[in-house]
Amino acid sequence: MKLKKILSLALAGTMMAATFAACGEDQTKAEEETTEVVEEATTEEAASAGDEETYDHQAIEKAGDITITMMVSGTAAENDFETEVLPKLINEKWPNVTLEVTKLPDDNYYTSLKTKLASGECPDIILTQPMYAGQNSCYSMAEAGYLVPLNDLDCVKGRHDMAAVTYNGDVVTATCSVSILGTYYNKDLFEQVGITSEPKTWDEFLEDCQKLQDAGIQPIVMGDKDQYVLQFGLYQIAANEIYPKNADYDTQLRTGDTSFTDKDTWDKVLEMYGTLYERGYIDASKSLGMGAAQAIQAFIDGEAAMTFDGSFNAPAILASGAAGDFARGYFPIPSTSGEQYTATCLAGGESIYSGSEYIDECKEILDYWMDGSSPVWEASLASGKVIATYGNGADEIENYDLFAPFVSLMNKGNGFYWCNQAWPAGTETEMEALFSEMIGGQGTTVEDITQGMQDKFEDLLED
Amino acid sequence: MIMKKKNKNQTSPVFNNRMYFFLIPALTFFLVFWIYPLLQLFYYSVTDFNGINYDYDFVGFKNYVKVFHNGTLINSMKNTIVYAAVTVVLSNLIGLGIAMALNTKIHLKGFFRTCAYFPALFSAIVVGFIWSYVYMPSSGMIASLVSLLGGDGAGFNPLGDYKIALFAIALVEVWRGFGTTMIIYLAGLQTVDDSLLEAGRIDGCSEWQLTKKIKLPLIAPTITINVILSVINGLKAFDNSFIMTNGGPGKSTKTLMFQVYETAFTDQKMGRASAFSVLAFAFIILITVIMLYFMNKREVEL
Numbered sequence: 001m002k003l004k005k006i007l008s009l010a011l012a013g014t015m016m017a018a019t020f021a022a023c024g025e026d027q028t029k030a031e032e033e034t035t036e037v038v039e040e041a042t043t044e045e046a047a048s049a050g051d052e053e054t055y056d057h058q059a060i061e062k063a064g065d066i067t068i069t070m071m072v073s074g075t076a077a078e079n080d081f082e083t084e085v086l087p088k089l090i091n092e093k094w095p096n097v098t099l100e101v102t103k104l105p106d107d108n109y110y111t112s113l114k115t116k117l118a119s120g121e122c123p124d125i126i127l128t129q130p131m132y133a134g135q136n137s138c139y140s141m142a143e144a145g146y147l148v149p150l151n152d153l154d155c156v157k158g159r160h161d162m163a164a165v166t167y168n169g170d171v172v173t174a175t176c177s178v179s180i181l182g183t184y185y186n187k188d189l190f191e192q193v194g195i196t197s198e199p200k201t202w203d204e205f206l207e208d209c210q211k212l213q214d215a216g217i218q219p220i221v222m223g224d225k226d227q228y229v230l231q232f233g234l235y236q237i238a239a240n241e242i243y244p245k246n247a248d249y250d251t252q253l254r255t256g257d258t259s260f261t262d263k264d265t266w267d268k269v270l271e272m273y274g275t276l277y278e279r280g281y282i283d284a285s286k287s288l289g290m291g292a293a294q295a296i297q298a299f300i301d302g303e304a305a306m307t308f309d310g311s312f313n314a315p316a317i318l319a320s321g322a323a324g325d326f327a328r329g330y331f332p333i334p335s336t337s338g339e340q341y342t343a344t345c346l347a348g349g350e351s352i353y354s355g356s357e358y359i360d361e362c363k364e365i366l367d368y369w370m371d372g373s374s375p376v377w378e379a380s381l382a383s384g385k386v387i388a389t390y391g392n393g394a395d396e397i398e399n400y401d402l403f404a405p406f407v408s409l410m411n412k413g414n415g416f417y418w419c420n421q422a423w424p425a426g427t428e429t430e431m432e433a434l435f436s437e438m439i440g441g442q443g444t445t446v447e448d449i450t451q452g453m454q455d456k457f458e459d460l461l462e463d
Numbered sequence: 464m465i466m467k468k469k470n471k472n473q474t475s476p477v478f479n480n481r482m483y484f485f486l487i488p489a490l491t492f493f494l495v496f497w498i499y500p501l502l503q504l505f506y507y508s509v510t511d512f513n514g515i516n517y518d519y520d521f522v523g524f525k526n527y528v529k530v531f532h533n534g535t536l537i538n539s540m541k542n543t544i545v546y547a548a549v550t551v552v553l554s555n556l557i558g559l560g561i562a563m564a565l566n567t568k569i570h571l572k573g574f575f576r577t578c579a580y581f582p583a584l585f586s587a588i589v590v591g592f593i594w595s596y597v598y599m600p601s602s603g604m605i606a607s608l609v610s611l612l613g614g615d616g617a618g619f620n621p622l623g624d625y626k627i628a629l630f631a632i633a634l635v636e637v638w639r640g641f642g643t644t645m646i647i648y649l650a651g652l653q654t655v656d657d658s659l660l661e662a663g664r665i666d667g668c669s670e671w672q673l674t675k676k677i678k679l680p681l682i683a684p685t686i687t688i689n690v691i692l693s694v695i696n697g698l699k700a701f702d703n704s705f706i707m708t709n710g711g712p713g714k715s716t717k718t719l720m721f722q723v724y725e726t727a728f729t730d731q732k733m734g735r736a737s738a739f740s741v742l743a744f745a746f747i748i749l750i751t752v753i754m755l756y757f758m759n760k761r762e763v764e765l
Contacts (some may be wrong), residue, residue, distance in 0.1 A: 459533065
């Protein structure tokens with residue numbers, strides 16, 4: 001009994017001490033930081049920052065037998081590029097280097113990454129996402145001091161498209177590929193109802209949807225049970241209707257100069273996307289019970305004429321289904337003005353952990369990988385998962401014709417990042433939940449959604 | 464005085480003082496892997512830790528205030544209670560009913576018992592995926608059956624319907640969990656002495672009276688165990704929301720644990736998620752203690 005009493009007193013004491021210690025700490029510091037705006041570098045700064053710098057290019061040769069570790073997210077396929085091809089090619093180039101690659105499904109990757117960072121055992125090379133996207137966003141990891149500046153990489157020098165992976169003037173992620181959001185469509189079904197070309201304006205798009213519906217064809221299928229797919233359509237419309245008018249819209253959200261509740265911004269985007277549900281072009285009564293994979297299956301089975309999805313899902317969407325190997329096209333949702341824009345942006349890439357023992361060696365590997373001509377570069381293009389941001393044989397990749405118009409639009413300056421990359425993680429889930437409520441007939445209005453997004457945004461920025 | 468002191472130090476010949484040393488490994492394990500993480504959870508709940516950046520600040524009880532203020536706690540608590548109520552009631556009724564049926568002398572008893580327990584062998588992930596296709600609109604198993612029978616299979620969409628999505632995923636939990644409940648009831652029913660039932664029959668009791676007056680009172684401790692276990696299980700619900708609906712449609716299937724997960728890993732508010740966990744922990748303990756108190760009281764009355 002005595003032992004029990006002593007133990008319980010000790011535990012209670014520890015808990016109390018923890019509480020009071022916590023309350024007594026510098027709370028004002030946290031409050032001050034809520035208003036702090038992270039300074040992201042402009043592309044010009046990023047490009048110029050690394051022009052003069054260099055790293056030890058001989059380090060990898062002189063390192064002796066070393067093992068470099070790397071961790072990425074995804075599901076390893078047969079003859080997988082990251083887990084099989086890349087280590088083999090690196091070892092062929094530098095026989096003294098063993099590259100050990102771990103590939104984990106997304107959720108496992110995030111958990112593993114956090115655990116490894118916390119224990120100081122992070123792999124030398126890790127996959128990070130642009131700006132604030134995801135739990136491995138390069139901005140939040142750079143802010144915590146986990147990433148090495150990569151300004152001195154040869155594959156980064158002189159590039160002017162790296163703003164999304166540049167934190168406080170330093171490029172922190174090496175990437176040379178893009179990710180696209182667009183509208184996959186079934187050319188056979190389009191032709192069947194007399195649609196001969198891709199729509200150029202929002203009104204034309206709605207007319208085409210109506211033609212399909214009148215012919216008894218479901219115009220668009222979406223797997224809204226996986227609510228994240230709502231982003232696929234909404235971000236395309238935002239790229240048309242918000243960013244061309246104000247490219248700094250999201251930066252200004254952080255300073256309070258703009259708001260999700262501003263007229264003709266997100267209200268317009270949500271109304272336009274909501275129209276597709278209102279008119280039954282996307283059948284909410286089905287889509288809310290259908291997962292993303294099931295929707296893709298329905299599209300390739302010929303059960304619907306279109307689906308909004310990303311370039312990252314191309315292998316699944318271009319596969320044969322019950323409807324056979326029908327011809328497929330890909331276009332960005334058209335804008336109301338007719339001017340073409342696209343939600344095409346830098347894809348995730350590789351970063352080097354600041355606690356790595358082999359920083360220069362890792363840099364050499366990344367440079368070799370992304371030099372535009374090495375066997376590693378060619379193998380990465382051949383994997384079909386990479387849509388290169390610049391030449392170097394990018395046009396030889398599978399399905400390049402499908403994606404080329406998007407890359408051209410981006411190179412022309414009409415490509416915008418995916419909205420959630422600029423938002424604190426969690427804003428988009430609030431948007432998805434509220435939008436689902438609206439299309440599910442729960443009485444949620446567009447104003448409720450924009451207000452909810454704004455509240456969530458402010459709440460997430462607060463700490 | 465000497466005698467008194469001697470008596471005080473006297474210990475059991477079976478469990479003398481030296482035996483306490485053998486408690487040390489288990490106690491250490493308990494402190495390191497249970498008490499310490501619990502204290503850590505409480506510690507993080509008063510910080511603004513985001514799960515990545517260890518340069519965090521202490522924010523007092525702000526996280527607790529936020530959790531109450533932003534409505535997530537109320538919504539997830541409401542969903543969790545409904546989910547737990549459905550799973551507790553149905554899995555116990557079905558489990559008890561099947562246990563009683565399989566406790567009689569019927570052919571292929573072993574086979575039927577195995578069949579009833581079979582769903583419990585699958586992992587939550589497998590069950591979630593299977594049922595996602597069972598519930599799928601238009602071409603799912605139930606929708607196809609409804610269409611085959613001439614009904615509106617195309618309109619069948621339980622996971623996409625705000626009003627029934629939570630019940631739909633709770634039913635999956637019932638399907639997966641009733642086997643375990645049944646096994647425990649079966650064990651309880653086999654402890655009922657046949658002579659008591661025989662005596663009841665001689666006195667002219669019907670089967671219903673035998674069940675009500677003899678079997679149920681005698682398996683009251685089993686009922687308590689099953690109900691408490693189901694309540695704890697129901698209040699900790701996470702798998703089905705995560706796998707089958709991802710909390711949707713809207714926020715209609717977000718349970719307490721799902722909300723903790725989302726706050727920690729999607730919103731990257733590890734501190735707030737810790738506060739949420741502390742409150743959820745307190746809530747589950749409270750409900751369990753209340754249930755245990757009333758169930759034990761009822762046991763005595765029976």
